[in-house]
Amino acid sequence: MKKYDSSKTINNNDLSTIIEAGRLAPCSLGLEVTNVVTITNKELKTKFVEEVISGSNQEKVQDANCIMIVAGVNPEHLVSTEFLTKRLERNIIQPDVLKITIDKYQTFLTQKENLFAFVSEQAHIVTSFITLQAADLKIGSTIMGGFNVKKCNDLLSQHCFFDQTKLHSVLVLALGYYDETDEKRRLPRVRIGFNEFAKIIK
Numbered sequence: 537m538k539k540y541d542s543s544k545t546i547n548n549n550d551l552s553t554i555i556e557a558g559r560l561a562p563c564s565l566g567l568e569v570t571n572v573v574t575i576t577n578k579e580l581k582t583k584f585v586e587e588v589i590s591g592s593n594q595e596k597v598q599d600a601n602c603i604m605i606v607a608g609v610n611p612e613h614l615v616s617t618e619f620l621t622k623r624l625e626r627n628i629i630q631p632d633v634l635k636i637t638i639d640k641y642q643t644f645l646t647q648k649e650n651l652f653a654f655v656s657e658q659a660h661i662v663t664s665f666i667t668l669q670a671a672d673l674k675i676g677s678t679i680m681g682g683f684n685v686k687k688c689n690d691l692l693s694q695h696c697f698f699d700q701t702k703l704h705s706v707l708v709l710a711l712g713y714y715d716e717t718d719e720k721r722r723l724p725r726v727r728i729g730f731n732e733f734a735k736i737i738k
C-alpha cells in the first residue's frame with residue numbers, strides 16, 4: 537500500500553536521529569543484543585532488494601531511500617563470556633563480582649527456552665523505536681520479516697564487518713518519504729477498532 541518517492545533523500549541528521557532512537561531503545565537485562573546496518577548506497581541497495589527481498593516486497597521498497605537491517609546476536613555468542621563481559625563490565629568494576637554476575641547470567645540465559653526468540657523480541661522493540669522516530673520526522677517505513685536471511689547475512693558479510701558467527705539478520709526495514717501523489721497513499725489504514733483493541737479499566 538505504500539509507495540516511496542525515489543527523488544527524496546533522508547538527510548544525514550535525520551538518519552542519525554532515527555538510528556539513535558534504536559540505540560536508545562529499552563532492552564532486557566541491559567544486554568543490548570541488536571545492531572543496525574543501514575544501506576544508503578544506491579547500487580548496493582538495488583542489489584539487496586533484488587537478491588534478499590522476496591517477490592511482492594521488492595516492489596514496495598525499491599524506491600525507498602535506504603534499507604536497514606536489524607541484526608541480533610546469535611544465542612551461542614549471547615551466552616559467551618566474551619559478550620557478557622563486554623556488556624556487564626560497563627557497570628561492574630570488581631573482577632570477582634563481574635565473574636559471579638556473568639555466571640548468573642549464563643545460568644539464567646541457558647535456561648531460557650528459546651534464545652533466538654529472546655533476541656528477536658529485542659530487535660522488534662528497536663525496530664519500533666526506529667520506525668516511530670522516523671514517523672515523527674515525517675519519514676515513512678516498511679517493516680519486513682519476509683526476506684532471505686541467509687542471503688542477507690552473506691551480503692552483509694561481504695560489505696561490512698558482519699560476523700555471521702556472532703550475528704544474524706532479524707528484520708529488514710525500508711525508509712523514505714512517501715510518494716504523496718500516489719492514490720493508494722490516501723487509503724485509510726485497515727485496523728481493528730479502538731474498543732476491540734483496547735479496554736480501559738477505570
Ligand SMILES: Cc1cc2nc3c(=O)[nH]c(=O)nc-3n(C[C@H](O)[C@H](O)[C@H](O)COP(=O)(O)O)c2cc1C
Binds near residue numbers: 537593679683
Ligand atoms: C514484524 C513485522 C513483519 C512484517 N513483514 C512484512 C513483510 O514481509 N511484507 C510486508 O509487506 N509487510 C510486512 N509487515 C507489515 C508492514 O510493515 C506494514 O505494517 C504494512 O505494509 C501495512 O502498512 P501500515 O502499517 O502503514 O498500515 C510486517 C510488519 C511487522 C510488524
